[in-house]
Amino acid sequence: MKRFELLANTMADEIRSGSRPVGSRMPSVRQLTTQHGVSQSTVFRAYYQLEEWGLIRARERSGYYVAPGAALKQEAAPRAPLAVESAKVEISDLVFSVLEAARHIDVVPLGSAFPSPQLFPLQRLAKSLGHSSRLISPWSTVVDLPPGNEALRRQISLRYLGMGIAQPMDELVVTNGALEALNLCLMAVTRPGDVVAIESPGFYAALQAIERLDLRAVEIPVDPESGVDLQALQEAFERHPIKACWFMTSFQNPTGAGMPQDRKQALVDLLAEHDVPLIEDDVYGELHHAATHPLPAKAFDTKGLVMHCSSFSKTLAPGYRIGWVAAGRFAQKVQRLKLMTTLSASIPAQAAIADYLQHGGYDKHLRKLRGAFRTQLAAMDAALRRYLPDGTHWTLPSGGYFLWLQLPPQVDAMQLHRLAIESGIGIAPGPIFSARHEFRHHVRLNFGHPWSDGMESAVKTLGSLIGQASS
Numbered sequence: 001m002k003r004f005e006l007l008a009n010t011m012a013d014e015i016r017s018g019s020r021p022v023g024s025r026m027p028s029v030r031q032l033t034t035q036h037g038v039s040q041s042t043v044f045r046a047y048y049q050l051e052e053w054g055l056i057r058a059r060e061r062s063g064y065y066v067a068p069g070a071a072l073k074q075e076a077a078p079r080a081p082l083a084v085e086s087a088k089v090e091i092s093d094l095v096f097s098v099l100e101a102a103r104h105i106d107v108v109p110l111g112s113a114f115p116s117p118q119l120f121p122l123q124r125l126a127k128s129l130g131h132s133s134r135l136i137s138p139w140s141t142v143v144d145l146p147p148g149n150e151a152l153r154r155q156i157s158l159r160y161l162g163m164g165i166a167q168p169m170d171e172l173v174v175t176n177g178a179l180e181a182l183n184l185c186l187m188a189v190t191r192p193g194d195v196v197a198i199e200s201p202g203f204y205a206a207l208q209a210i211e212r213l214d215l216r217a218v219e220i221p222v223d224p225e226s227g228v229d230l231q232a233l234q235e236a237f238e239r240h241p242i243k244a245c246w247f248m249t250s251f252q253n254p255t256g257a258g259m260p261q262d263r264k265q266a267l268v269d270l271l272a273e274h275d276v277p278l279i280e281d282d283v284y285g286e287l288h289h290a291a292t293h294p295l296p297a298k299a300f301d302t303k304g305l306v307m308h309c310s311s312f313s314k315t316l317a318p319g320y321r322i323g324w325v326a327a328g329r330f331a332q333k334v335q336r337l338k339l340m341t342t343l344s345a346s347i348p349a350q351a352a353i354a355d356y357l358q359h360g361g362y363d364k365h366l367r368k369l370r371g372a373f374r375t376q377l378a379a380m381d382a383a384l385r386r387y388l389p390d391g392t393h394w395t396l397p398s399g400g401y402f403l404w405l406q407l408p409p410q411v412d413a414m415q416l417h418r419l420a421i422e423s424g425i426g427i428a429p430g431p432i433f434s435a436r437h438e439f440r441h442h443v444r445l446n447f448g449h450p451w452s453d454g455m456e457s458a459v460k461t462l463g464s465l466i467g468q469a470s471s
């Protein structure tokens, strides 16, 4: 997408969402050139585009104003055009600098990717580790090599059965966390230069993997309520030789979006029609706030095209680094790649988690954890309502522990991130979730930590920083 199209789309979103009310004056050309680091002609082209869409009108000698009825043009206005070219991704420096800034233990972890370790049954897990490691056979260093510890794979396969999915154990490969599973899957189905469809906004590790493997990305828009835009995906298949998709279909990071079941089925049908594999990242699937587990896209896969990746990092044992992939027809390839890269996941950690799943009360723990996230989300929502200025919007997710905040249009997320860090508060700014550094007016907030006075005052400070930046 060209720069003027990006700018036009950002402003169109702001108008349609009501952040820029009908009749309000659009920023001056000079303001936009400074704010977005673009030339005057880019800004003019963006304004001509918005005018063409009927979203703004020029008033002589006075500038551009939001046109009457613009907010209603949501349906009629064209969706953001898909990129004609797939993009080379250069994201790592930005991601590392943001993550590094938020790493200090004293920083309020609103930008963190992890929930609070206090919420995990670490003592009970230590008991399983002690017990199982005493029983480990000297031969387990050979027997538990990929695909991995048999007792663990049996327990994982039973959890699939609990969702009504018959998951053969020999298609399960145990990995060092979900991140390794995702990376191995990507390596299994692509070669340098290939095009991969990813979400926009999407998990930055997908962008980093694409960058590292020298692939190209086509970004598919994600709606914060219904997930990946299937029509855009269909168009992308027509335009690009897509070799794989990497999507989160439940409680997406960063938006919290979940695809309704019929759309997951439609997604799997579309993939089957084009014979394209899906790398399904489902690390938050167990963290549903409602009573039932949403089915993953894997549940609808009859062709072995879906590689379903998950882990215990977000639900039970962050430091154990145990994840897995149900790799369908790619299982053998993934297993070999695992052997060739890191050989095996830790043998004692695999045995400990297998023992815990069998005897430790995982389901009871998960019920408690989900309850904690529901309570923390309510507290976060109440605090946001109390302290954030008008013009800030968010959607409540139905699972996971992330909330995607849309800032007033004058507020730049990177600038807000810098100010927040100076006040000892971490936030995850929108541009780290985009190959083209979009979402400059969004941030991801973490509500995975028990509510406290420190969190309350961090949200209050954030509210005043946003207020100052938008006035």
Ligand SMILES: Cc1ncc(COP(=O)(O)O)c(C=O)c1O
Residues within 6 Å of the ligand: 113, 114, 176, 177, 178, 179, 180, 203, 248, 253, 281, 283, 310, 311, 312, 313, 314, 322, 323
């Ligand atoms: C969406 C998503 N996928 C995968 C991972 C990595 O999971 P793991 O820690 O199990 O490697 C994370 C961690 O932040 C994540 O947010």
